[in-house]
Amino acid sequence: MDKLPRILNSKTPKTYKNNKLNNANFGDFTHNDYQVFLHLVSKIGGVDEFGKYLQPEQLKREHILTAKDFSDVFNTDIHNTYRILNKACRKLMKTDLTLPRNESSELWQINVCSMAKYNKKEGYITIEFTDRIMLYLSQVRQKFVLYNLKEIANFNSLYTTRLYELIQEFKDTGYMLKSVEKLRDIFAVGDSFKLYSDFKRRTFDHACKEINNNHELNLGYEEIKEGRKVIAVKFVFKKTRIHKVTNQKTGIEKNFYIKPKQKTKKEIKQIARPKPDILEGQMSFQE
Structure with a gap:
């Protein structure tokens, strides 16, 4: 397997996604579930160290979110954050979204995660985004939204x-x-x-x-x-x-x-x- 390029790490967590995903119905997600999803998306990164946009296959799929990271951004009580991560971990694993592909009339049912686990002792979750959902989470020059998580915190x-x-x-x-x-x-x-x-x-x-x-x-x-x-x-x-x-x-x-x-x-x-x-x-x- 080819080595993934070095990702440019932003000083402030940024989330970005394709406009089609931005207009998707997230079903029974609570506000906390959605915040966890956005925080995990912010960890993907979208450009290399030279500022070049990366393709979905060049981006890392497995990411870790700690209770401290989430609490620092969204100003939640650290003890309550453990519960939030545990619940969101299960929700993300069983969630599939209905999304259009390219400009076709086809609607695809796409799973968000292929793996999700919660470490109760250490207070963090690990998730792996599916190959299909990555097509909607990679930056392109047009038709995507980008903002700092602090804007919605x-x-x-x-x-x-x-x-x-x-x-x-x-x-x-x-x-x-x-x-x-x-x-x-x-x-x-x-x-x-x-x-x-x-x-x-x-x-x-x-x-x-x-x-x-x-x-x-x-x-x-x-x-x-x-x-x-x-x-x-x-x-x-x-x-x-x-x-x-x-x-x-x-x-x-x-x-x-x-x-x-x-x-x-x-x-x-x-x-x-x-x-x-x-x-x-x-x-x-x-x-």
């Missing part, structure tokens, strides 16, 4: 994390249009929230608020109706600025993405702090 809802990932596909346009049917599929709500008003309140409306509490995105949405029925939602947000830089030696031009600012912990706490109620009989005036 403060989210408390799976729907918030999923919506944040979705808008990353459209970071250079500042808007995204999704049918209600597609949103229901991506959020994996099944038969829950059958009324649109309940679905909206419990998923993307809440997610927009939480994203805005953590990022200066000004994320909002417009409802698209067919008659009186809402059939789609258009999300609008601040665009990511693109700065083009040319390597003076190679002449190769690269894009550097400058995302809207992530709020500090102090700013987030100020938003979360409840405002004093105006007592009955009192009024507030602005001059």
Whole structure:
């Protein structure tokens, strides 16, 4: 077997995946299950030490995630993290996803892992991604999303994390249009929230608020109706600025993405702090 190339290790954990995987239905994954999956994906790496994109067969499939690593990124209690890893290990092993392959009309059932084990004494899990899923986890020049795990570390809802990932596909346009049917599929709500008003309140409306509490995105949405029925939602947000830089030696031009600012912990706490109620009989005036 050929020796795998040396992977460029990022200073901050980054997760990336093909857009098709980014729009996939992850079934009964909890928020913690999904966070474990993303953290493991961040360990794959996507470029070699010279910055060259690597093919799926050149990437390592087996990865270890410790309770300490997960706790450091997602600010979880270290003792509770052992339970989170144990549960996610079993979930990942039995999970298969329905994914389109290339541009064909075929839908493939693809297993996420070929092996998963939990070390209770040492507090870590080891998983091996399948060959098939690696096709959706390797970086390509287009049609993939990339972000730092710290960007989603403060989210408390799976729907918030999923919506944040979705808008990353459209970071250079500042808007995204999704049918209600597609949103229901991506959020994996099944038969829950059958009324649109309940679905909206419990998923993307809440997610927009939480994203805005953590990022200066000004994320909002417009409802698209067919008659009186809402059939789609258009999300609008601040665009990511693109700065083009040319390597003076190679002449190769690269894009550097400058995302809207992530709020500090102090700013987030100020938003979360409840405002004093105006007592009955009192009024507030602005001059």
